Amino acid sequence: xxxxxxxxxxxxxxxxxxxxxxxxxxxxxxxxxxxxxxxxxxxxxxxxxxxxxxxxxxxxxxxxxxxxxxxxxxxxxxxxxxxxxxxxxxxxxxxxxxxxxxxxxxxxxxxxxxxxxxxxxxxxxxxxxxxxxxxxxxxxxxxxxxxxxxxxxxxxxxxxxxxxxxxxxxxxxxxxxxxxxxxxxxxxxxxxxxxxxxxxxxxxxxxxxxxxxxxxxxxxxxxxxxxxxxxxxxxxxxxxxxxxxxxxxxxxxxxxxxxxxxxxxxxxxxxxxxxxxxxxxxxxxxxxxxxxxxxxxxxxxxxxxxxxxxxxxxxxxxxxxxxxxxxxxxxxxxxxxxxxxxxxxxxxxxxxxxxxxxxxxxxxxxxxxxxxxxxxxxxxxxxxxxxxxxxxxxxxxxxxxxxxxxxxxx
Amino acid sequence: xxxxxxxxxxxxxxxxxxxxxxxxxxxxxxxxxxxxxxxxxxxxxxxxxxxxxxxxxxxxxxxxxxxxxxxxxxxxxxxxxxxxxxxxxxxxxxxxxxxxxxxxxxxxxxxxxxxxxxxxxxxxxxxxxxxxxxxxxxxxxxxxxxxxxxxxxxxxxxxxxxxxxxxxxxxxxxxxxxxxxxxxxxxxxxxxxxxxxxxxxxxxxxxxxxxxxxxxxxxxxxxxxxxxxxxxxxxxxxxxxxxxxxxxxxxxxxxxxxxxxxxxxxxxxxxxxxxxxxxxxxxxxxxxxxxxxxxxxxxxxxxxxxxxxxxxxxxxxxxxxxxxxxxxxxxxxxxxxxxxxxxxxxxxxxxxxxxxxxxxxxxxxxxxxxxxxxxxxxxxxxxxxxxxxxxxxxxxxxxxxxxxxxxxxx
Numbered sequence: 001x002x003x004x005x006x007x008x009x010x011x012x013x014x015x016x017x018x019x020x021x022x023x024x025x026x027x028x029x030x031x032x033x034x035x036x037x038x039x040x041x042x043x044x045x046x047x048x049x050x051x052x053x054x055x056x057x058x059x060x061x062x063x064x065x066x067x068x069x070x071x072x073x074x075x076x077x078x079x080x081x082x083x084x085x086x087x088x089x090x091x092x093x094x095x096x097x098x099x100x101x102x103x104x105x106x107x108x109x110x111x112x113x114x115x116x117x118x119x120x121x122x123x124x125x126x127x128x129x130x131x132x133x134x135x136x137x138x139x140x141x142x143x144x145x146x147x148x149x150x151x152x153x154x155x156x157x158x159x160x161x162x163x164x165x166x167x168x169x170x171x172x173x174x175x176x177x178x179x180x181x182x183x184x185x186x187x188x189x190x191x192x193x194x195x196x197x198x199x200x201x202x203x204x205x206x207x208x209x210x211x212x213x214x215x216x217x218x219x220x221x222x223x224x225x226x227x228x229x230x231x232x233x234x235x236x237x238x239x240x241x242x243x244x245x246x247x248x249x250x251x252x253x254x255x256x257x258x259x260x261x262x263x264x265x266x267x268x269x270x271x272x273x274x275x276x277x278x279x280x281x282x283x284x285x286x287x288x289x290x291x292x293x294x295x296x297x298x299x300x301x302x303x304x305x306x307x308x309x310x311x312x313x314x315x316x317x318x319x320x321x322x323x324x325x326x327x328x329x330x331x332x333x334x335x336x337x338x339x340x341x342x343x344x345x346x347x348x349x350x351x352x353x354x355x356x357x358x359x360x361x362x363x364x365x366x367x368x369x370x371x372x373x374x375x376x377x378x379x380x381x382x383x384x385x386x387x388x389x390x391x392x393x394x395x396x397x398x399x400x401x402x403x404x405x406x407x408x409x410x
Numbered sequence: 411x412x413x414x415x416x417x418x419x420x421x422x423x424x425x426x427x428x429x430x431x432x433x434x435x436x437x438x439x440x441x442x443x444x445x446x447x448x449x450x451x452x453x454x455x456x457x458x459x460x461x462x463x464x465x466x467x468x469x470x471x472x473x474x475x476x477x478x479x480x481x482x483x484x485x486x487x488x489x490x491x492x493x494x495x496x497x498x499x500x501x502x503x504x505x506x507x508x509x510x511x512x513x514x515x516x517x518x519x520x521x522x523x524x525x526x527x528x529x530x531x532x533x534x535x536x537x538x539x540x541x542x543x544x545x546x547x548x549x550x551x552x553x554x555x556x557x558x559x560x561x562x563x564x565x566x567x568x569x570x571x572x573x574x575x576x577x578x579x580x581x582x583x584x585x586x587x588x589x590x591x592x593x594x595x596x597x598x599x600x601x602x603x604x605x606x607x608x609x610x611x612x613x614x615x616x617x618x619x620x621x622x623x624x625x626x627x628x629x630x631x632x633x634x635x636x637x638x639x640x641x642x643x644x645x646x647x648x649x650x651x652x653x654x655x656x657x658x659x660x661x662x663x664x665x666x667x668x669x670x671x672x673x674x675x676x677x678x679x680x681x682x683x684x685x686x687x688x689x690x691x692x693x694x695x696x697x698x699x700x701x702x703x704x705x706x707x708x709x710x711x712x713x714x715x716x717x718x719x720x721x722x723x724x725x726x727x728x729x730x731x732x733x734x735x736x737x738x739x740x741x742x743x744x745x746x747x748x749x750x751x752x753x754x755x756x757x758x759x760x761x762x763x764x765x766x767x768x769x770x771x772x773x774x775x776x777x778x779x780x781x782x783x784x785x786x787x788x789x790x791x792x793x794x795x796x797x798x799x800x801x802x803x804x805x806x807x808x809x810x811x812x813x814x815x816x817x818x819x820x
Contacts, residue, residue: 023462023466023467025466025467025468025469030469032469032470035470036465036469036470036473038466038469039461039462039465039466043461044458044461044462044466047457047458047461047690048454048457048458051449051453051454051457051636051694052433052449052454054637055446055449055636055637056433056435056448056449056454057433057435058435059435059440059442059446059448059769060442060445060446060769060771062637063446063637068637068638094504094505094508094685095504095659095684095685095686095687096685096686097657097659097660097661097684097685098504098508098657098659098684098685101656101657101684105547109547121671124660125660125663125669125670125671126659126660126661126663126685128671128672128673129658129659129660129662129663129673130657130658130659130684132658132672132673133655133656133657133658133659133673134656136654136656136658137515137519137548137654137656138547138548140550146671220686226461226465226688226689226690227464227465227472227473227478227688227689227690228478228686228687228688228689228690228692229688230688231685244546244547245543246511246543246544246546246547247507247508247511247540247543248539248540248542248543248546249505249507249508249536249539249540249543250507250534250535250536250539251507251536252539253535253536253539257774258774259535259773259774260535261531261535261538261556262538262542263538263539263542263543274505274507274508274511274540275504275505275506275507275508275536275641276505276506276630276638277505277638278636278637278638278639278640278688278690278691278692279636279637279638279691280457280636280637280638280688280690280691280694281688281689281690281691282638282688284461284690354471359469359470361470363669364667364668364669407474
């Protein structure tokens with residue numbers, strides 16, 4: 001693969017004009033959209049309008065007149081289209097971890113005779129922490145069974161109450177087969193909870209097609225909703241009215257402004273809401289989703305695979321002799337939209353890359369992680385990033401005190 | 411009381427210059443700061459800078475370089491000063507309802523041999539819903555005992571695991587005696603959880619002085635943090651390391667970026683964090699708190715009582731003959747910073763007031779609610795508001811179809 005190939009791919013890219021919708025700092029090759037998506041150009045103005053006109057001028061009436069109260073449903077419906085979910089099955093709000101707790105409780109109550117939660121060691125650790133907190137709170141015999149990602153299918157048996165799996169591994173990009181896992185779980189009488197943190201906006205998730213029971217996901221990665229943007233939650237339509245909300249709050253009440261002393265859950269997805277949501281952050285997310293209105297997830301997937309494939313090919317051509325290896329499945333179709341590279345000096349190499357304005361991140365013990373976001377990453381970006389990586393390795397540019405010394409992350 | 415008295419009170423008001431820090435719509439008398447505080451003038455610019463410069467330009471590095479990751483602690487410490495809490499005992503984030511769930515779980519685990527949660531019927535209903543959700547999730551004999559507000563003291567006995575009380579009643583403004591309730595609870599071997607939704611920024615809360623165990627609170631009312639701004643949570647310092655987080659997430663982990671599979675709670679207040687927080691909303695709140703930097707809560711309380719007292723006096727003078735009565739305690743010192751008025755046509759009267767640009771709100775069955783926010787409400791506002799209310803009642807201006815027809819709130 002040569003530069004001219006990458007340039008030709010960019011010219012033929014049906015998504016190429018989307019890049020102009022985003023603010024990408026001059027000179028930066030940003031390959032960390034799997035951690036924090038870049039700023040859509042029009043978002044600050046929209047947030048400013050919410051602050052100045054809606055909060056500042058119409059104040060409390062904006063809850064109705066500017067639709068603040070319904071924003072979690074509106075945003076949920078916009079996300080639903082991108083993850084193969086029907087309208088009315090997704091609600092935005094809270095964080096992934098809090099939403100996951102809600103779903104653990106819901107799934108546990110729906111499968112009350114079983115006590116095993118199945119997850120895998122490639123799950124994002126916070127998900128495992130949430131399950132541990134749930135288990136210890138209930139103190140009722142729940143067991144969190146954590147197997148290797150490749151052993152998930154085999155571990156599904158009739159002891160499992162529900163699975164709790166992140167579809168795309170945050171380090172290796174390994175993609176679980178949602179349909180196969182869900183089918184096997186259902187056959188064994190288990191429910192499924194999916195975490196779509198690295199899927200939503202990156203892969204063509206089909207929750208309805210897979211008959212998935214529950215899901216949570218993230219909006220600040222591929223959906224570009226802004227730092228810490230509200231998460232989302234999905235419940236399969238036929239299960240919605242069986243959910244007994246553990247986090248029972250007024251936004252999930254049948255009649256929130258009746259101020260009754262007793263909780264009566266709203267019908268449908270709404271009951272999964274709890275407290276009042278942060279409107280400025282939710283409005284930024286709503287605005288960010290405008291970019292997606294004319295985008296199909298099949299086109300995104302096609303470009304994502306091509307970007308990842310080009311990166312892997314170029315790394316193999318130009319960096320393999322320095323001991324760089326590609327993490328995760330060799331089958332590109334079994335991967336999400338990022339690529340992690342093992343290297344024994346991965347930390348220092350990533351610091352040198354960042355100093356050269358190629359932004360990825362590092363995941364212990366030895367992984368350099370690069371995210372490919374089809375709406376704004378070009379094939380020329382990939383070419384240039386690998387060129388700089390090869391130069392850093394060829395010249396041992398990483399071997400300097402400022403790159404070798406590990407900074408505390410917090 | 412005459413207009414000239416109100417004008418004299420405004421001239422003598424040591425907080426009078428604070429009003430200029432806020433955007434108050436021209437011609438509006440805003441008496442709903444107990445629901446949504448008005449916009450501090452400088453906030454939109456600060457939010458814009460976070461979006462454009464921090465998110466837009468420095469992207470992922472802003473988590474460290476612009477302090478996003480520590481914002482919940484920084485904001486928590488700023489709020490701590492206003493509620494009589496030591497530094498390091500308050501964390502901002504999530505919603506009141508979610509934070510309350512965390513504290514219910516923490517308190518339950520600290521008092522494991524008891525099963526009664528004591529609350530009162532003047533509590534904000536969402537708090538009661540959260541306790542009901544907790545009780546039903548655990549399904550372990552927990553009982554939510556709800557008594558009348560005036561019966562709380564007597565109901566504290568050795569069966570109570572913990573109290574869950576909102577200090578200021580959202581309808582009547584009745585103020586609980588935090589110190590007395592806490593002392594009696596402690597003597598009975600019970601813990602206390604306080605909801606400061608209508609207290610923070612309105613009354614001189616003294617969590618440390620009262621030896622309160624736990625608290626949650628709201629920042630979008632008197633603290634003017636913006637619609638749905640993140641809530642806060644307090645844990646008494648000597649209890650912090652005894653908390654077993656039920657909502658266990660990576661932001662509460664001892665080493666969040668080590669990505670260990672096992673949860674180990676951070677020391678101190680940090681363990682009460684769960685997932686990634688909405689930075690735009692949190693940054694708006696941080697900016698909003700600037701207004702408080704040179705404000706003492708005793709001065710706020712003094713003016714709050716004077717505003718409420720003037721309102722009550724003027725309502726009695728000018729509206730009592732129309733059947734308007736003041737809800738809640740007659741002792742002004744036993745009240746928070748809002749006043750609710752009973753009137754059998756309260757809904758229609760409030761709609762007529764809003765049409766006249768006097769903004770309060772209505773709480774079923776018959777209460778018109780008016781909030782007095784010492785940083786931006788003047789005594790002249792009070793004079794004018796009561797004048798318009800008296801006119802509406804004198805002329806039966808409320809008796810029109812557009813005011814009588816109840817709108818659905820959502």
